[in-house]
Amino acid sequence: MTHLPLAGRRVIELGTMIAAPFATHILSQLGAEVIKVEPPTGDTTRALVRGGPSGTFLAYNHGKKSVSIALDTADGLEAFLRLAASADIVIHNLSPAATAKLKITADDLQAVNPALIYCHVRGYAHGPQHDDLATNPVAEASTGVMDDHRIDGRPSRLGPSYHDQFAGTFAVIHIMALLMQPPVDPKERRIEIGLYETGLHVAGRDLAGVQLKMQLLGRPEREAGGEFASPGYGAYKTSDGRWVYLLVLTDAHWRKLTQALTMPEGDDAELASLRQRKKQRDRVEAAVRAAMGQLSYEEAAAKLKAGGVGFTEVLPVERVLDAPQARQPGKLREFDFRGLKFETPEFPGQRDVVPGLPPPELGEHTVEVLRALSFSEADCARLLETGAVAERTDAFAWAPVRPDGAPKG
Template sequence: MDQAPLAGRRVIELGTMLAAPFATHILSQLGAEVIKVESPAGDPTRSLVRGGPSGTFIAYSHGKKSVCIDLSRPDGHAAFCKLLATADALVHNLAPKAARKLRLTREECEAVNPRLIYCHIRGYAAGPQADDLASNPVAEASTGVMEANRINGRPSRLGPSYHDQFAGAYAVIGILVSMLQAQAGRPARPVEVGLYETGLHVASRDLVGVQLKTQLLGRAEREPHGEFSMPGYGAYLTSDERWIYLLMLNDGHWLKFCQAMQLPQANDASLATLRQRKKAREQCESLVKAAIAAHRFDDAAARLRAAGMGFTEVLPLERVLEAPQAHQPGKLRDVRFRGLAFEVPEFPALDASREGVQTLPPADLGEHTLEVLQTAGVSPRECEALVMAGAVATTKPGNFAWAPVREVA
């Protein structure tokens, strides 16, 4: 097998929930050794589902080592600093006030390890709100995403924590850039990513679009939602009650669809352009809806595929990994944990199946504490004293058990 791109790099994670753990998950998938440093209480995602780890923890913490340190204790902090001195990068999403309280600011960490790439994922980057707390839904609310996503008229979060994951991916980009700079002989550049600033960047298309309309029309007017701005671009129900999502972006797609469904509108010049179809939106939507409703899913899919149309079935989560595409080499990783088996999607890389990144199950809290600290120069006797003092902790057998499913009569 080939060596993974970040093999030999050590990354320390001080992360909870999603943003920082997602960033270090990517680094781990690229071959870095990731050491997840947790408090005695552990990452909250360890206890979110029936008293045990959630899907978030299993999906994004497999492959990492767990070290349990009480950073609020002077002896625990000193042990962490020894570990920090061996690292290439530190990734954390502590609140700014918490980072200062624990003496883990950039200046303090770089004093311990001048070559360290310091990465802080926070609610807000530099500015008047730098110390304010933010979460994924706060970023959605403050950058225009949530206002348009309403459930029963109430602005609501999207569901998946995309802003956390975007922020984690942006952090990885920053870390890799800093590594390239170090290879070129320049000082490692710290990385700072705000959830708010991430949300701004992700929303930039829509933010610029409303400015464009304001200047062209003299009033603020939003771009219509992507599905409704292009008739035929959306989900439609087949005769056997399966939803099919159509990709209808341009005039060529419209023509292919009409031909695939043998519709007379294939020769209708009044609907040939997107501009014309937008003016006749209701007519076009009714036409597409009726055309799909006239066929069973398999028949509609065969017609669309033969015509070269883009489409897919709208799948529930429990069926997503049934697709043959998902089971091609390098796309899923078999992970076992507490007697349960999981197929965990890989970070998408061209040669993911050949890069030799070891499969490690999600670590129990403190499973690698002594091993990792001793590699950082803490002697066995010192480790024993730290454990006795409660400054560090190791795995406790039976530290959790998933509550059994209760049968409903």
């Protein structure tokens, strides 16, 4: 039987959107019991697609329990504090103002549970902007990523919210470190992860690179990215309209590519080194485009594989999970939700897929958790009647479509 390192640990999540839910998703995959505490309206991601949950909710909230609590009520806050007293970890990404207003700061929660690890993923860590708001795009804009990613000349955000996910991952790293060596002082069990600081760390290579160029060249020269720095490294279209991404970083890679595709440029001594190819970038790019454009995808793939060239097809999202590599045992988790079937990727490094809960309905586990905290049946009934907590609600109804695009049913 697979041993999960966080089995027996209880994690309370007060999360919305991505950063905190992504962190608790990882903790859940490592065996922790995650109780997702949601307001009566639910996590925002429960109502983003056709009136129901989005891919974010489905991918990062399976395996959790949902408890619906109105924290802005006295009875709701009391119930939450009793829950926090039973936990090992609380993690949230609420705004600083909401955290103070709801009375769920580190001081508030460690007053009822001094051993608690308290993690707040927020816009900014300590500094003059400590209480300012930030989101994933704000982190991209303020740390150089957005300036480097332009669409028609306009700085634009990346597609996925990578900074949210990095922040959640950094939170897990800090939490695991504290679990390994728990400090005696409760204040040392407080973690703040800023999206801005996450962005700085992720941009470290580029920030160091521009400093290097400034000192060597006297100007902030920079290259747009690895694929532009190395001619032949990037995406190229085949004759049947499919795209192949080539990994051509070194001179050895270039030799393998030209041999595999029988390119005459491979015999040109003026293109033998990367420095030389950079000086003739347009010629190299045109040659690779032409060579790839003469072959179908299957023809190109066979030649590249036989020649030992690193490559992959650029896949649309709907085809990603069809790849044989993705379908290997232990890589995907299957679950049903609202009568629909889903497969989501497992946490990398897991040896086996351990069966777990599907994504929870809002408030699905409220009464179950309250009873485990020694609330009586009368107490539970009173809390439900006053609206301090809420039970499972099926407030949305997806309208799946038939293959012809018409709604089912």
